[in-house]
Amino acid sequence: MTVYALRPTGLTEHDLDEVTELLDEPGTVVWIDLPQCDAAMSEQLSRWFPFHSLALGDCVARNHISKFHFYDDHVFTVLHAPKLGSGGHVHYVELDQFIGPNYLVTVHGPLNPVVDPEVAHIDTDGVRQRILKGDIHPRTSWDLSHSIVSSMVRRETQLVADLARESGRIEQQVTDDDRDDDPETLLEELFQVGHALLAVRTIATHSAETYRAVARRGNGPVAGLAVRAAEIADRFEMVRTMADGQGDFVRGVIDFYQARTSTHLALATEGLAATSVRQNDDMRRISAWVAIVAAPTLITGFFGQNVPYPGSGETTGFIASTVAIIVTAVVLHRVFKAKRWL
Structure with a gap:
């Protein structure tokens, strides 16, 4: 568990015993980042904040869909980011957030043991480094959360671009009659790309609907929440649309390849039948x-x-x-x- 204080002068790191004092400090946003939440950390958070036991339970357990809850003095959200694994598997990397008027608590995981723990911290570490370098200047808890989620959106967009590049490479192999590639290998590669795009599309859809619902609830306890939530929802929706369109392209390539292969097989079967008759x-x-x-x-x-x-x-x-x-x-x-x- 790492504690940061975000002030107009910059971001500083602090000890756990300073949290209560920092929360009472005017103009300071307290950012607490947990690599993973267990029973002990959950109990510690409940001493500092009025978090609901169900929300803390969501931080300890693994969630398979995005969600949000509005409380009197904070908002709780669950998001996921995709991470490509071996054999076409896509891992859902979870990030939970408690967004209050003067604090942000980010909780990572739980993670699949095969996923490098550093993957879960790419966005939070990236935002922290950008603040320290002076590239961004968040002033509120929602500004800080917005920067982290925006980093997630950019990574999902880049993943769709990488998958589009990969599907284009395979499509060239499929349409090149001079190549003698293994059909089973090509189809397996196409299926893996299509599955990854479907996973990205699903994650982006859940995230967009979550933030759209947050925007409909209004600002609540966090100033400027509704407008920024709607903007993030639109960006997730854009990722969903791109992943959906690229998925259609991959399915079209698969259909084309299967139709062409079936046609060649039918012609070969017809030729074999004619030879047998002769x-x-x-x-x-x-x-x-x-x-x-x-x-x-x-x-x-x-x-x-x-x-x-x-x-x-x-x-x-x-x-x-x-x-x-x-x-x-x-x-x-x-x-x-x-x-x-x-």
Whole structure:
């Protein structure tokens, strides 16, 4: 747990035992950043602030959707940022915020153990560094929260741009007939990009609806809340629209690739079927000619035995056997011709 004091003169870090004093200091915004909330930290926060037990429970547990709650003196929000993992998996990196009139409490996680904890602090650390460098000058708790959430929006926008670049690269491979890429690999890459875009779209949709609902509630306990919340909602909506459009592009590439592959497969199947028909015709012809050729062999082979036959050893016997061979062959030829085997 880290404690900061935001004053017109800049941002300074303080000890935990100074929180009560800082909260009573006019013109100072107290920023408390928790890497993760457990039962002990939740109890400590309840000593300093009038936070509802359900909100503190949301900080300890993992939330799968964005949400907000309005209280008399503060607003509680839950947001997520996408983090690409291995195998096309998308991790939801959670950030919870308690936004009061003179304080901001940011709670990170819980995180999937495979996610680097530093990922959860990219936006808060980035805003802290920008304040220290003098790049931004937030004056209120909502200004500070707005800067952090704006950083999340920029990262989501950049992720959509990176996924668009990746889908464009795969699309070139799909439409290039000269390439010999593995179809299964290409489809797997497209499915992973499409899944990531769907996850970004879902996160942006939840975030936009959450902040739009915050804007409808008015300023509440935080000055300037409604207008800035509506502006953030519009930016999340823009991310959703871009992710949705890019997702349509990826689905179109998948449909095109599958249709082209199916067409090629159908043509190949048709060609194989035609080849099979020709082979069957050839086999019938070969079989018919074998039967015709076998007729002389049958006759000469039978009479080649040591069995006398009418005309054996005489010219008339040779003529008779020759005529029998020719007649048998002609009859077989006509029969096979009638069956269209020849």
